[in-house]
Amino acid sequence: MKRGTLVYDPQTRKVGEYQARLGPYALLRPVGGGREWEADPARIRAATPEERLSAGVRAANERSTGRRVFRYVPYSIVQDASAQPEYEARCVSGDDEDCGARSGPCAHPTEVEEWQRQHTQETRHTRYRRSFADYAVLERQE
Template sequence: MTRRIFRYVPFTIVQDATAEPEYEARCVSGDDSECGAESGVWPHPAEVEEWQRKHTQETGHTRYRRNFADYAVMEPLDGLPTGLEPARVTRVRAS
């Protein structure tokens, strides 16, 4: 039987600076069903807010569902302990 020792390493979660966050909105105004118009995905909320303003001017719709997405990375608080490396994952696609 193989014995393993796992060490606790305190981590912090930070936004991945190498990936752009994503902002988008969808119009959910409507009595019987939602309008469903979408802003598309943008790297900054200002473009989405401008789309919302224009859509409201054109349609009178005032209710939107907004989404924000980003990537996060786990970083050790004091760096990795000597001799340890982050885990590497190799993804295999099913055929």
């Protein structure tokens, strides 16, 4: 394929100018300029006259108005129900340096509190750094 040939990429549903072959990909640039993208060379095809015209008109409109369309898609961040959160504590008491004893990952904060009580009884240490970790997912709001 020759550099500058207008091709249609069905994966992105865009017309682009063929630039070069880059490893297993074809490198395409938007009509009128812009950021290049990689496409599967086996799937791209020569753009139809209608697709070339449409891409040219779109590029001319963007040049003349200087406007671009940005789409906002709202998401919510929620705790992943399929993964359990973890609680942990580390003893940071000590005369010269931190004790460093750890509770290890626990499934519930009461397990960490019980470990702290036992460690305090054994060592008289009273200062702990507690950690909470969970998994979050972004859910698209409709």
